[in-house]
Amino acid sequence: MNVSDSELMLGKLAAEGYTPVDSPEGADVVLVNTCAIRENAEQRVIGRLGEMRRHVGKDTILGVTGCMAQRLGPRLLESDTRVSLVVGPDAYRSLPHLIEAARKGERFAATDFDLEEHYEDFQARRFDGVKAWIPVQRGCDYRCTYCIVPYTRGPERSRRLDDVVRETREIVEQGLTEVVLLGQTVNSYTDGTHDFADLLRAVGAVDGIRRVRFTSPHPNDFSERVIAAMAEVETVCEHVHLPMQSGSSRTLKRMLRRYTREEYLACAAALRAAVPRLGLTTDIIVGFPGETDEDFEETLSAVREVAFDDAFLFKFSMREGTPATRLPAELLVPEAVVDERFDRLLETVRGIAREKNLRRLGERMEVLIEKEARKGGDMLQARSRDFKTVIVPGDATMIGTYLTVELTGTTGSTFSGTPVSVRAPLPVA
Numbered sequence: 458m459n460v461s462d463s464e465l466m467l468g469k470l471a472a473e474g475y476t477p478v479d480s481p482e483g484a485d486v487v488l489v490n491t492c493a494i495r496e497n498a499e500q501r502v503i504g505r506l507g508e509m510r511r512h513v514g515k516d517t518i519l520g521v522t523g524c525m526a527q528r529l530g531p532r533l534l535e536s537d538t539r540v541s542l543v544v545g546p547d548a549y550r551s552l553p554h555l556i557e558a559a560r561k562g563e564r565f566a567a568t569d570f571d572l573e574e575h576y577e578d579f580q581a582r583r584f585d586g587v588k589a590w591i592p593v594q595r596g597c598d599y600r601c602t603y604c605i606v607p608y609t610r611g612p613e614r615s616r617r618l619d620d621v622v623r624e625t626r627e628i629v630e631q632g633l634t635e636v637v638l639l640g641q642t643v644n645s646y647t648d649g650t651h652d653f654a655d656l657l658r659a660v661g662a663v664d665g666i667r668r669v670r671f672t673s674p675h676p677n678d679f680s681e682r683v684i685a686a687m688a689e690v691e692t693v694c695e696h697v698h699l700p701m702q703s704g705s706s707r708t709l710k711r712m713l714r715r716y717t718r719e720e721y722l723a724c725a726a727a728l729r730a731a732v733p734r735l736g737l738t739t740d741i742i743v744g745f746p747g748e749t750d751e752d753f754e755e756t757l758s759a760v761r762e763v764a765f766d767d768a769f770l771f772k773f774s775m776r777e778g779t780p781a782t783r784l785p786a787e788l789l790v791p792e793a794v795v796d797e798r799f800d801r802l803l804e805t806v807r808g809i810a811r812e813k814n815l816r817r818l819g820e821r822m823e824v825l826i827e828k829e830a831r832k833g834g835d836m837l838q839a840r841s842r843d844f845k846t847v848i849v850p851g852d853a854t855m856i857g858t859y860l861t862v863e864l865t866g867t868t869g870s871t872f873s874g875t876p877v878s879v880r881a882p883l884p885v886a
């Protein structure tokens with residue numbers, strides 16, 4: 458969502474005549490787009506701002522945008538005198554105007570929510586030449602007790618289906634074939650007339666689109682209609698990132714996730730039944746206040762039961778103003794316990810992924826080449842429809858193309874693949 462917001466801001470500023478530069482040294486304006494989801498995300502922002510202060514000229518306008526800007530507002534102007542604008546997620550429209558004001562020496566915090574704001578007239582400047590992020594919903598109406606998002610991104614609202622389809626067509630015209638629909642609970646999408654099932658069908662039917670993904674869905678919003686659309690629309694990829702957060706119903710209740718362990722497992726099972734070869738990944742929080750050894754064991758067993766393909770693990774981080782701050786202090790899980798649980802969970806997740814991946818060696822699949830592999834050496838990084846990373850040989854001219862590969866090796870988490878030419882099977886003599 459933040460990358461997508463950066464693309465919108467860059468598009469707006471480009472329309473106003475600004476051009477991007479490669480380093481802060483030559484910039485007239487530096488905006489640090491921020492996340493507030495965990496304490497360490499904010500620590501990194503503070504580090505980055507310090508770095509920027511050292512590199513930019515004295516006339517450079519320094520601004521903070523995004524969720525941390527929304528959360529701290531004018532407090533950021535007070536704590537960092539070098540910052541002259543603070544702009545929350547619903548106020549990017551005011552950027553050009555605020556930059557002009559900053560040039561005259563003024564300092565502003567723009568943090569009002571705007572429930573109509575979808576930046577429809579902004580032309581996103583996309584960073585990625587292969588897949589396009591499309592925000593379809595902003596804000597969140599859930600109130601998970603640990604989470605800062607409802608306070609930094611405001612109430613949930615969806616774009617009109619026609620607008621999303623129009624943007625998808627423009628993306629195809631720019632030569633991209635994969636889209637990722639974004640929202641905090643993206644499958645609760647509704648524009649008053651259409652639900653997420655309609656959206657999947659409409660976007661999936663756009664000429665030239667070969668892959669449709671979405672993130673993040675909420676288990677409670679997987680209606681039968683949505684699951685049917687996933688199963689029936691060929692361009693919708695066989696992958697769901699389904700945040701679980703915990704495998705203990707007791708913990709889930711205190712997180713206000715609004716589902717039980719059993720309901721989560723049933724949702725995962727329903728998705729798997731409807732979509733063969735579905736890749737399932739998740740988010741899990743370790744050490745939510747009050748999490749006992751027993752609760753944690755339930756998370757471990759749920760992870761084994763679902764056999765996730767991958768999981769993002771997070772240590773619980775207390776966020777100012779969230780309901781979790783009102784839980785009794787004695788419920789806090791000691792750091793050493795959190796660390797130990799985190800390591801154990803990570804080992805479990807990796808072990809399961811490794812086992813599943815080893816079983817897939819020899820399989821053939823279609824991948825989309827995304828970029829050069831990190832280790833270089835004429836290797837490229839590609840993605841399967843079910844979200845596996847596959848490293849294949851080739852050169853940069855192949856980025857953005859599709860290839861059929863055979864999985865020949867695995868590190869346990871990623872695969873190496875060899876391109877194969879697909880021929881019709883030989884007739885049996």
Ligand code: SAH
Pocket residue numbers: 494495603604605640641642673674675700702740741742771772773774775776
């Ligand atoms: N809207 C998405 C989540 C967005 S935040 C959803 O509901 O699934 C991405 C992930 O960050 C969450 O899934 C959660 O695992 C993690 N997270 C959010 N708040 C957190 C906190 N206070 N401490 C630790 N992890 C947190």
Ligand code: SF4
Pocket residue numbers: 597598599600601604605606607641642675
């Ligand atoms: Fe946060 Fe919960 Fe909303 Fe996700 S659904 S953004 S975790 S409040």
